[in-house]
Amino acid sequence: MTLVLASGSKIRGELLKNAGLNFEVDPADVDERAVEAPLIEAGFPPEDLATVLAEAKANDVSGRRSGDLVIGADQILAFEGERHTKPDDMEAARRQLLRFSGKTHELLSAVVLSRNGSAIWRHVSTARLTMRELTPAYIGKYLADVGETALSSVGAYQLEGPGVQLFDKIDGDYFTILGLPLLPLFEELRRQKVLDT
Template sequence: MALVLASGSKIRAELLKNAGLEIEIDPSDVDERAVEAPLIEAGFLPEDLATVLAEAKANDVSSRRKGDLVIGADQILAYEGKRYTKPDDMEAARRQLLSFSGKTHELLSAVVLSYNGEAIWRHVSTARLTMRDLTPAFVGNYLGNVGEVALSSVGAYQLEGPGIQLFEKIDGDYFTILGLPLMPLFEELRRQGVMAT
């Protein structure tokens, strides 16, 4: 039985490999926006959206990887009742960061294990992040320094890089912020006999 990551996320793969797991990478073909559109319209909570999307990805890959254990993950940024996706361009990233200035937003990271096309375990973790008061000049300099990498995450930042300078306070698990709650996942993988106890 292979352990498969249903994601092309370099950071998720790196987190698992750095922890000593042997994984195969097989990104899901799920159209996330198509899956979530009716759920948003129906008023699903952000944590439910993240879990449904993670499950859709895990089940998609698991349905073609019979006998393998598949990890699906998704992360949603929630702020003032709205859900954010990765910014489309640098101007969108700039506007988003300035709107978060001096305020708190949430990152919800869901992880799902699927076997033979069906989810067998689900978990969602939440982190609360408070940004410092940011000036337009600081945000412009930050985006100029990090470049297009700002467009690769829902918040337009990576805490493992210069993005940490944007924040005043962080409440929550570091791995949840990176998009994969490792501790609960490892506990379940041990229960499944995939990791040593």
């Protein structure tokens, strides 16, 4: 049996590698917007959206890798009753950061383990992040400094980089914020005898 990460996310891969796991990367081929559209229309909460998307990715890859254990993950940013995706361009990132300024948003990170096309374990964790009051000038300087990396995350920031300076308060697990709740995942991998106890 091979452990497989169903994601091309650099940070998720680095988290698993730095933790000492041996795994392969096999990104899922899932149209996330098509999967979530009926769920959003039906009023599903953000934690369910994240879990369904993580499961779709894990099942997609595990369906073509018989016997392997596949990790699927997804992250949703919830703010004032809306779900946010990665900004399309720098102007969208600027508008998003202006909206978040001085307010709290949630990051919901789901992780799913799947084997032979079916999920065998699911988990979702939530972190609450409060941005400090940001001036338009500061946001412009921040975006100029970080460049296109602002477009690679749902919040237009990377907490492991200069993005940490945007915040006053953070409640939640660091790994949840990075998009992969490692501690519950490792607990399940030990239960599955993939990791030593």
